Amino acid sequence: MQQDFKYIYQLYLDGSFSKAAENLYLTQPALSIAIQKIEATMGMPLFDRSKRPLKLTQAGEIYIQAIKKMQDLEYDLDQQINDIQQLNTGTIRLGGSHYLNAYILPQILSGFSKEYPGIRFEIIEESSDVLSDMLSERKIDLTFSCNPVFMKDFERYEIFYDHILLAVPKSHPINQKVFHAALTPWDVVHKKHLKQSCPDVPFEKFRELEYILLTPGNNLYDRALGFFQEAGFEPMVKLQLSQLATAYHLAANDFAATFISDRMIRNTEVPLLFYKINSDLAKRLFYILLPNRNYTSFAVKRFIQYFLLNVQPAGSG
Secondary structure, rough: OOOOHHHHHHHHHHHHHHHHHHHHOOHHHHHHHHHHOOOOOOOOOOOOOOOOOOOEEEHHHHHHHHHEEEEHHHHHHHHHHHHHHHOOOOEEEEEEEEEHHHHHHHHHHHHHHHOOOOOEEEEEEOOHHHHHHHHOOOOEEEEEEOOHHHOOOOEEEEEEEEEEEEEEEEEOOOOHHHHHEEEEEEHHHOHHHHOOOOOOOOOHHOOOEEEEEEOOHHHHHHHHHHHHHHHHOOOOOEEEEEEEHHHHHHHHHOOOOEEEEHHOOOOOOEEEEEEEOOOOOHHEEEEEEEEOOOOOOOOHHHHHHHHHHHOOOOOOO
């Protein structure tokens, strides 16, 4: 990227001349003079210097969008040249939530790496809304989502379903009231909850429970609010946290009830009982999402193909 563009973009990222100058290995006066020369050539300011941190002017926003387009073209060019020069090599910048990274991807990544040892991964772990922004800005090559709001702007591929269950500590008295619908961990592992004959319980029966919920920005937080809204009650929230796995382990240690993906249930001895939720929100279809672009690298194409062949098909469940 041309030097002027690098100066402008770094100042946009950092929002201050001192930080940008430090990251560019320049003195602050040198950077300030360089930016002033660019603005003089354009005949208008790119930054509103009355704001802290610095804010883009309308002209600055147009300038930054142009820089981002050039970055995208440069990245695509690098990918194409790499594919020509080094077939079966490359880097995949993959973004996933802790749930995907811990429970879905390990087996996939291990098998893929054995088949394509020259392809390496950079894995970023964030909430789904942060990952959507990163994909839009092409800071990652792909991510995963079951949120239709995030999908509309991206190229996408169906990959798998999961099902949300209510997890209740085994010792809680409510289990005696709804015992006919309780599912053991063994039942879930053997997919009893997917059968039409599996009973569910009207969710309002669980009004008395205390709940562990995820924090806003997580898809399961939005779905949990939907469950409560459909059942017509406000939950007693004992704790909110960012990681689904932490909620699972806390529930298993008799802390409170929570919502769990069926794909997380692997230990048939965990001291929890599970309940099927009668709601369309309880079934999630996950997609691989790619930024809309003219070129997709060999490495990303091969990863998608491998994923589709080695995960339970999207149509099942």
